Amino acid sequence: MASGIKDKVAILGMGCAKFGERWDMDADGLMVEAYEEAIADAGIDTSQIDAAWLGVAFDAVNVGPSGIPLATALRLNNCGVTKVENYCASGTESFRGAVYAVASGAADIALALGVEKLKDTGYGGLPVRTRGTTFDMIGVTGSAPGNFAQLASAYRQQHGVSKDDLKRAMAHVSVKSHANGVKNPKAHLRKAVDMDTVLNAPMIAEPLGLFDCCGVSDGAACAIVTTPQIARSLGKRDLVTVKALQIATSNGWELQQGGGWNGSYFHTTRVAAEKAYREAGITDPRRQISLTEVHDCFSITELVTMEDLYLSKEGEGWKDVLDGMFDADGEVPCQIDGGLKCFGHPIGASGLRMIYENYLQLLGRAGERQRQTPPSLALSHNLGGMPSQNVSAVAIVGLADA
Amino acid sequence: MSAETGILSFGAYLPRHRLQRSAIHAANGWFAAGLKGLAQGERATANWDEDALTMAVEAARDTLKGIDRAGLGSLSLASTSLPFVDRLNSGVIKEALTLADATGAFDVTGGQRVATSALIQALAAAAGGARPHLALASEMRLSRPASEAEMNHGDAAAGLLVGQGDLVARFLGSHSTTVDFVDHFRMSGQDFDYTWESRWIRDEGYTGLIGGALKEAFAHLGVAGESIDRFIVPITARGVAEGLARRAGVKPEAVADRLAGSVGDTGVAHPFLLFAAALEQAQAGETIALIGFGQGVDVLLFEATGRALAPRRGVTGSLARGVPTDNYMRWLFHRGNLKLDRGMRAEFDQKQPGTTLWRQRKAVLGLVGGRCTMTGTVQFPKSVISVNPNDHAAHTQEDYPLAERKATILTYTADSLTYSPAPPSFYGMIDFEGGGRLMAEFTDADADDVDVGREVEMMFRIKGVDEMRDFTKYFWKAVPVR
Incomplete structure (x- = not known):
């Protein structure tokens, strides 16, 4: 295996727009909002950015094609801008582009920005769209909750968990994230909910009710990265560096091989997590990871992901959830910022929003929601697609000396 | 004498929902009080994702149970409710059945008796030595809300495999007449039938034309009415089949059930559907008279052989598969007769x-998926490189239905x-x-x-x-x- 990029790249600055129904703004305004915070944090000038990556998933109802919208919104200095799209993992994908550019020496300072403007579609949930000419003839054009809800049916079957037990564990995931979102001024949803509200909510896609589904939001998030040496030369002292950055992509095995994948977990997340832990030198994630931001598009996704990240034993994640292991004051907090569930899910921005929260937590800048035990290693997990066919990204950032 | 010609196999398909006619009346009785007399029993109604073509595929699969599809020479689809006016509907069926490209196919349309007319042609071709022909009939007609047609019609498909060999029914002969009797009509591009007075249709159409053709057919084929064991008149109007039987000297007990109360009048499909139902019951040696009506009459005579076929859904299984529904609104929506806000x-x-x-x-x-000839891995869809993680063999896949x-x-x-x-x-x-x-x-x-x-x-x-x-x-x- 390649030696990896551990500690080769440092985060110079980050920014995040207020997520939500931003009726007041186009995508370019959201990009600028996230960027202004990031560039101020970095303490540099726009002209110092050597290359940029733009993560957007639904460009047709948003910024349109190419990297030009980012260059135009930020008035970049004619540097190369690459637009990336990798389903809901587009944010971490843009981060990967910038980080690799710096790690390779091709750029001294690079920028990653993710943006999504979803509230111009006219309806709730993600836009309905084509997935290619062949898929459109033979695939199922289901909704995102419908795609992920199927995890629950297979999980129950594989692990002998009753419908009620799993529904309660899923509800706990959402109750916890709502409690966390209350403390986050940039979150889309800032209202606590109780178990009964979650359990009795209208069904969206069996067994996922309304509160098992994350919000669909407008938003943008931004990272500016450089080498640790340059960061120090620019006066940065408490450095957050990239410990690992792995993306695993389905090759059709889950979707196509009969009798293979059993439908109850994310094959790619396990692959990405194993590689990321190796890259970061982590041997006991449950002890070594201080906190996580995972892709909780749906409550069941977060629950299963706890197992796929090896924080829970297979088939026991639902019990750990109910035991509060992932609550804000638990052993390994998950979604301390409210997660996709409450911070919101502007697709292209979400991966960067997770890294933003981890960055703030590591530097002790997370305000009211700051984790009490000082964190040293924080993991983000950004997933695109659906359980049967997806892109799973795991990014681990930490204090430079961790 | 050449080998005997006739029916090698049969099959049927009824959509699952059976709309209760009482529900149609409950919704429309305020406007069309006359519907009350028709508000008994149920009618087969296709789901939103069914049409004459899809139902025909299911009837074809049922017909071909236990039959080697490679032996088929041609197929036809008879209907007045084909989804495509210009794209060979039977060509889609050929693909759905994964028949060889070297298979003939044609659509038959334009009137209510085209299925029996196509059957006569197929029997003639078979007598001349043609390879087996799959004759399909399917119908999913639209009807105006609160019309009698809405009450009386049903959706169904049926199939007959025609040829020489191991027959379930031997073809004895046929007789046809053609007369431009316009009991109802539907111009191209129109959704609904326009129908003339039922009393005139009964007297001049059913009694006059069918009765006359039956007399000619029996004389021409040298059979007496009392020798008919199963008398199939695909007219669901009350008493018509019984009246024709009486006048033709056919025993009352020979009159076949028209499935009026359980399925409805399935148009072009109805003669085949009733014929399939008869073949499920017929004992060796029974004589079956099959009638088609529409701008003239087809009369076909068969003799059952009593030969047992591979188990199939058939008409009996299709009837058993039905579930009653009172959801008239859903049906109106599915047939485009109600514009709901779909979002x-x-x-x-x-x-x-x-x-x-x-x-x-x-x-x-x-x-049709793919099967790797090296590892045996089956996948859908087929691809150049196998999905098998242990052996991504390339260029090894064969077709696998x-x-x-x-x-x-x-x-x-x-x-x-x-x-x-x-x-x-x-x-x-x-x-x-x-x-x-x-x-x-x-x-x-x-x-x-x-x-x-x-x-x-x-x-x-x-x-x-x-x-x-x-x-x-x-x-x-x-x-x-x-």
């Missing part, structure tokens, strides 16, 4: 490139968010017996009957409709095995 998610553009459908026609229309294989549900959901004309939308991953898996839509599914481990079978259905360019897209869906 923005229904605006998804379903444009179908002709080129991609051509390249993928086996996968899309025939559910999956449509006739049963499968088991591995994951599922009932999705209330995605647009479906019949919410919630059931779908999930299924594993086929013998390998291969598919993320499939489920249809004709009940909420309490979908679970991990449930056995399903595949059916050819409408996947979506490109409403901008008016094109129906077909694919296969999973249906719980019942």
